[in-house]
Every structure is written in C-alpha cells, then in structure tokens.
Amino acid sequence: MKPQTVPQSLAQSDNSLDKNQNESQVDEPGDEHQFKVYSAKELKSIKLQGLICLFGGVALHFVLGTFYLWGGISPYVAAYMKQYDRNVTQSTLQIVFPILGIATNSVLSFGVKLAFRIGFQTMICGAGFLISLAFLILSIINDIYGFILIYCFMIGIPTGLVYMLPIICGWKYFPFNRGMVSGLIIAGYGFGAFSFNFLCKAICNPNNEDPELSFEENGKIKKYFSESVYKNVPLMFRMLALSYFFLTIIATLLVKYPNDLNLEYQQALGEGYKKPSGINHEKSVDYNPTVMHAECETLEQGLKSRPFWFLVVMVLCSIIFGMLLANCYKVFGQTLGINDAKLTVLGSVQAICNGGSRFGWAVLFDKIGFKKVYLIIAVINLICTASIGYISNSYTGYFIILCVSMCCEGGLFSCYPAVSAKIFGHKVGPIIYGGLFFVIGLSNMLGYLLYKFGEPSIGFGGIFWILFGFCCVAFIFGIFFKEEHDWKKK
Structure with missing residues (x-):
C-alpha cells in the first residue's frame, strides 16, 4: 500500500489542535507536516531505521557519560598533577565537576536549535571530535589551570550541545514511546561511565594499590597514589580519546533526523482515523498539545x-x-x-x-x-x-x-x-x-x-x-x- 495523504479536513483539525505546540518548538527545516499513511512494510522499515538510530544514540551517550567519569579518575589525576605543582590538592580538582556541570547545562537549550540549522550529524561529529581532542590534549598538559579549563569547557560545552539530539531523532521514529526512547538512550549515559570506569582503573591501577604518598593539607594528612599509578594517567587519557573517537564515528553514521517522517497521524486501516494505541493519550503531554487549563x-x-x-x-x-x-x-x-x-x-x-x-x-x-x-x-x-x-x-x-x-x-x-x-x-x-x-x-x-x-x-x-x-x-x-x-x- 502506498502512502496516502490524510484528508484536508482532518489535517486542518489536527493542525489547529497542534498550534500551541508548534509555536513553542523549533522550526524544523524540510518538515512540511505532510500527514501520510504508511503501509505495514514501510512501518517495519521505519522501525528498523529507528532502532539503528537508537543504537547510535546510545553510542553517543557512552561518550557523553564522561561527565560521571570524573569522580572515578580524579584521585589519579590529583596525584599526577601534584608532581608538577605541590600546591595542587584533591579539593582543588574537585571543582572540575561543578564547573563541568554548569558548562554542560548552560548550552542545553541551544543544541537542538543549532542542529536544525547546520545538521544533526554535523553537530554530533563536531562535538565528538572536540571531546576526543580534549582528552588527547589532557594527556600532554601539566598545568593545573589549563587542565581545568580544557576539561570543563572543551568537554562540557560539546556535551551540552548534543545531549538531546539523539533523543529528538528517536522521538521522530517512535513518537508514542518517548519515555522508552529517552530511557534507553540516557541509559547509555550511565553505561558509558560504568564501562570506562573499569578501563581507567585497569590502565592506571592494575595492581589495586592504595594511596601511600602522604602530604599535609589544612592541618590534615592526605594520601595520594604513588608514581606507579599516576605515571599511567597520560595513557589513560589517550585511550579515552581513541575510544570516544570511534564511538563518535558510529554515532555520526547512525543518528539521523528524518525530516519527512510524521507518524503521529498514522491511519488505522479499516477503522478510520485513530490515535495509535499503546499510550494513555489523556495523560500524555507529548501527544496532546492542548492543555485543558490555560x-x-x-x-x-x-x-x-x-x-x-x-x-x-x-x-x-x-x-x-x-x-x-x-x-x-x-x-x-x-x-x-x-x-x-x-x-x-x-x-x-x-x-x-x-x-x-x-x-x-x-x-x-x-x-x-x-x-x-x-x-x-x-x-x-x-x-x-x-x-x-x-x-x-x-x-x-x-x-x-x-x-x-x-x-x-x-x-x-x-x-x-x-x-x-x-x-x-x-x-x-x-x-x-x-x-x-x-x-x-x-x-x-x-x-x-x-x-x-x-x-x-x-x-x-x-x-x-x-x-x-x-x-x-x-x-x-x-x-x-x-x-x-x-x-x-x-
């Protein structure tokens, strides 16, 4: 069965209901909102493309999950930096996490708008490349202030810009399973930190050594890892850069935004025009753009x-x-x-x-x-x-x-x-x-x-x-x- 255009009266009705939502969303170039009915074969192909997109989104969030990696690698980095600057303390480096969070969160709302202008794949490729390059630079830098600047902003800003992109793409393929799409992709955010935590530990501290170098800080004795551990920090950063580079390639190839795809108005064959099943439409803010109260x-x-x-x-x-x-x-x-x-x-x-x-x-x-x-x-x-x-x-x-x-x-x-x-x-x-x-x-x-x-x-x-x-x-x-x-x- 070939795609059919939904009758004009229905399109106008749905379009009027969708008015408030469209005003608040980004103008999507190439998305003309031509409501079509897809055959079972076409829907199967769309679902497959959607699953491929989700896989690419998970790969991208493996890279972005470096946000939660910092808590695991900061003791290694602190010991490494202390050999170059004795004034560096563990508490000095803990400022990386909050600044990284602010840098990431401050650009979240701009990422989707920018992607519609220059392309989703271009954004993903550029952000992933910058993150990989940042880790490569971190492997050779030994100045604490330069380290904090690069880690927080060269990683944080690209992360915030592309965080929502695979989720937005997944919603186009699965418009009535937005919770599932978001959950699966964001799970990659956690699994990325999960996987690379073990990789960093295996590279830096394969023998499970305890911190043994003592330094007095603010009247207390603080212990840091020895040279046998912190000397591996540059290699750790290079391996992260290489891993993130390959994951970026996968994400760039698989995550695509389908401009001409509109599944929200899919026709139920033989029974007129119905809202797709499998969702509580009355409670769904995503599906029903009209709110009963002002x-x-x-x-x-x-x-x-x-x-x-x-x-x-x-x-x-x-x-x-x-x-x-x-x-x-x-x-x-x-x-x-x-x-x-x-x-x-x-x-x-x-x-x-x-x-x-x-x-x-x-x-x-x-x-x-x-x-x-x-x-x-x-x-x-x-x-x-x-x-x-x-x-x-x-x-x-x-x-x-x-x-x-x-x-x-x-x-x-x-x-x-x-x-x-x-x-x-x-x-x-x-x-x-x-x-x-x-x-x-x-x-x-x-x-x-x-x-x-x-x-x-x-x-x-x-x-x-x-x-x-x-x-x-x-x-x-x-x-x-x-x-x-x-x-x-x-």
Missing part, C-alpha cells in the same frame, strides 16, 4: 509565579546530596578504608543506577504524579543523609547508600522536565526547564564549596548533616508544592 503565556509570567520559585528551591535542595556524592565518592570512600578496586566497582554501579533508573521513575511519574514521586525521593534522601555518616568502614553500607542515592538522583533528573511542561505548558515549559538545569549547576557548585571549605574543619560527617538540612527544606517545600496552577487568574 497555559503560561509569557516567560515573565512564569518567572513571577509561585510554582517557579518553589521548583527553584526544590531543585537546589534536592540535587545537592547526589551531586556531591557523584563528585567525591572515591575521596570519601578512601576515608572509610575502602580499596580502589571496590570503589571502582561502586562508581560503575552507581552510574548505572543513575542512568538506568530514569526510565522507571518516568513511568511512576505518569502513574502517581510529580509530587508523590518527589516526596518519595525526598524521604529516601533524608534517610541516606542521616545515616551515611554512621556507616564507619562498611563497604556494604556505603554501597547501598550510594546506589540508592544515585537512583533518586536519576529520578529527579527524569521528572523535572515533565513537571515543567505540565505546569507551564509547551511554550514556556522548555525555557523554565533550561533555567532549572542552571539551578542544578549552582547546586553542584554549592556542594563543592561545602566540601572545599567544610571538610577540613567539620569533616564529611558535618557536611552530611548540613545536607540533611537541605533535604529537610526540599521535603517541606515538596509538601506545599502544587502541581496544578490556574493561569487564567493571572
């Missing part, structure tokens, strides 16, 4: 609203604990007497928990709503922050707390974009979400400052009690938060 019309209106400022505080206070653990899990684990091999396993598993849990939280969000999901996560974070200081030298206890905390972190990341669209609508919601991502970066930086200036005087135990206070604020604001907002009153 939407937020302007960004100014959204910024002045109560839900926005509640979300700012909730994001700031709920994200900080997980971000600090992702940044310093090895540093804290070493104070518990846990060896490098076990910490590497732990870092890899926590990355999987972070990325892999997002799909499950998104499904739960659809069933019970944001507020209940958020309060569940807030309670779990309260328990973790209150108990992590008492685990002593228990590897099992640390393993459980870290993995549970990272699952919660993944849940927060998966729910914030959905609640932004639900409350503020399709026009202002994405912009609000971009702002919330910047708040995530600020929360990450605040966690680093607590570690930098608090750990020497009050230790990790004191820091965790401060984070317990942040989680209390997050829980209280979550109780009084309202998911629905009547914009008609404004």
Whole structure:
C-alpha cells in the first residue's frame, strides 16, 4: 500500500489542535507536516531505521557519560598533577565537576536549535571530535589551570550541545514511546561511565594499590597514589580519546533526523482515523498539545509565579546530596578504608543506577504524579543523609547508600522536565526547564564549596548533616508544592 495523504479536513483539525505546540518548538527545516499513511512494510522499515538510530544514540551517550567519569579518575589525576605543582590538592580538582556541570547545562537549550540549522550529524561529529581532542590534549598538559579549563569547557560545552539530539531523532521514529526512547538512550549515559570506569582503573591501577604518598593539607594528612599509578594517567587519557573517537564515528553514521517522517497521524486501516494505541493519550503531554487549563503565556509570567520559585528551591535542595556524592565518592570512600578496586566497582554501579533508573521513575511519574514521586525521593534522601555518616568502614553500607542515592538522583533528573511542561505548558515549559538545569549547576557548585571549605574543619560527617538540612527544606517545600496552577487568574 502506498502512502496516502490524510484528508484536508482532518489535517486542518489536527493542525489547529497542534498550534500551541508548534509555536513553542523549533522550526524544523524540510518538515512540511505532510500527514501520510504508511503501509505495514514501510512501518517495519521505519522501525528498523529507528532502532539503528537508537543504537547510535546510545553510542553517543557512552561518550557523553564522561561527565560521571570524573569522580572515578580524579584521585589519579590529583596525584599526577601534584608532581608538577605541590600546591595542587584533591579539593582543588574537585571543582572540575561543578564547573563541568554548569558548562554542560548552560548550552542545553541551544543544541537542538543549532542542529536544525547546520545538521544533526554535523553537530554530533563536531562535538565528538572536540571531546576526543580534549582528552588527547589532557594527556600532554601539566598545568593545573589549563587542565581545568580544557576539561570543563572543551568537554562540557560539546556535551551540552548534543545531549538531546539523539533523543529528538528517536522521538521522530517512535513518537508514542518517548519515555522508552529517552530511557534507553540516557541509559547509555550511565553505561558509558560504568564501562570506562573499569578501563581507567585497569590502565592506571592494575595492581589495586592504595594511596601511600602522604602530604599535609589544612592541618590534615592526605594520601595520594604513588608514581606507579599516576605515571599511567597520560595513557589513560589517550585511550579515552581513541575510544570516544570511534564511538563518535558510529554515532555520526547512525543518528539521523528524518525530516519527512510524521507518524503521529498514522491511519488505522479499516477503522478510520485513530490515535495509535499503546499510550494513555489523556495523560500524555507529548501527544496532546492542548492543555485543558490555560497555559503560561509569557516567560515573565512564569518567572513571577509561585510554582517557579518553589521548583527553584526544590531543585537546589534536592540535587545537592547526589551531586556531591557523584563528585567525591572515591575521596570519601578512601576515608572509610575502602580499596580502589571496590570503589571502582561502586562508581560503575552507581552510574548505572543513575542512568538506568530514569526510565522507571518516568513511568511512576505518569502513574502517581510529580509530587508523590518527589516526596518519595525526598524521604529516601533524608534517610541516606542521616545515616551515611554512621556507616564507619562498611563497604556494604556505603554501597547501598550510594546506589540508592544515585537512583533518586536519576529520578529527579527524569521528572523535572515533565513537571515543567505540565505546569507551564509547551511554550514556556522548555525555557523554565533550561533555567532549572542552571539551578542544578549552582547546586553542584554549592556542594563543592561545602566540601572545599567544610571538610577540613567539620569533616564529611558535618557536611552530611548540613545536607540533611537541605533535604529537610526540599521535603517541606515538596509538601506545599502544587502541581496544578490556574493561569487564567493571572
């Protein structure tokens, strides 16, 4: 059966319903919205192309997952840099993670727009090449400030620009399985850190040596890895550069944006025009662009609203604990007497928990709503922050707390974009979400400052009690938060 054009009356009807959504989306060059009906053979071919695209998206997110790799390799890098500059400390290098987060999050909203102008494959190829080149440069640089600059911006900005691209492409092939598409691709983000954590450990510390070089810092004795470990750091960076280069080639070849593909209006043969099955259309913000209540019309209106400022505080206070653990899990684990091999396993598993849990939280969000999901996560974070200081030298206890905390972190990341669209609508919601991502970066930086200036005087135990206070604020604001907002009153 050849593709058929949907009758003009239906197209006009659907187009009028889609008006609000189209106004808020990027103008897609070449996408003329010609609604067609595809035969079973054509749908099978489209599905195959979609699966290939998803595979390429996973390959790209393996590269982007270097974001969560830093917590695992920072002790190696600190020892390597200390041989060139004795003033370098572990806390000096921990600033990389929050700056990397800010650099990544600050350009997320520009990536898709730029891709529609210069091409998705061009963007992916360019970003992957820059990330690979950055790691190659890092293998020969020995200046701490140059290192931080290159790692944070030459890796962070390309990561933010292409983060959403494979997800946007996957949505075109599977418009009614957007949660599945996002979950599968973002899982690659976690699996990338999982895989390369083991690679970096195998290169730098194959004999599982413990830090043994002692230095006095802020009145405390800190231990660093010996030369037999840190001398392998340049090789580690070169292997990462090579691996990311080949993954970039795969992603560039497989991730394609199908401009002329429109599956949203597929005809059910013999039964007239129906919405495709397999999705709860009444609850799907993605499918139904018309919101029954009035939407937020302007960004100014959204910024002045109560839900926005509640979300700012909730994001700031709920994200900080997980971000600090992702940044310093090895540093804290070493104070518990846990060896490098076990910490590497732990870092890899926590990355999987972070990325892999997002799909499950998104499904739960659809069933019970944001507020209940958020309060569940807030309670779990309260328990973790209150108990992590008492685990002593228990590897099992640390393993459980870290993995549970990272699952919660993944849940927060998966729910914030959905609640932004639900409350503020399709026009202002994405912009609000971009702002919330910047708040995530600020929360990450605040966690680093607590570690930098608090750990020497009050230790990790004191820091965790401060984070317990942040989680209390997050829980209280979550109780009084309202998911629905009547914009008609404004």
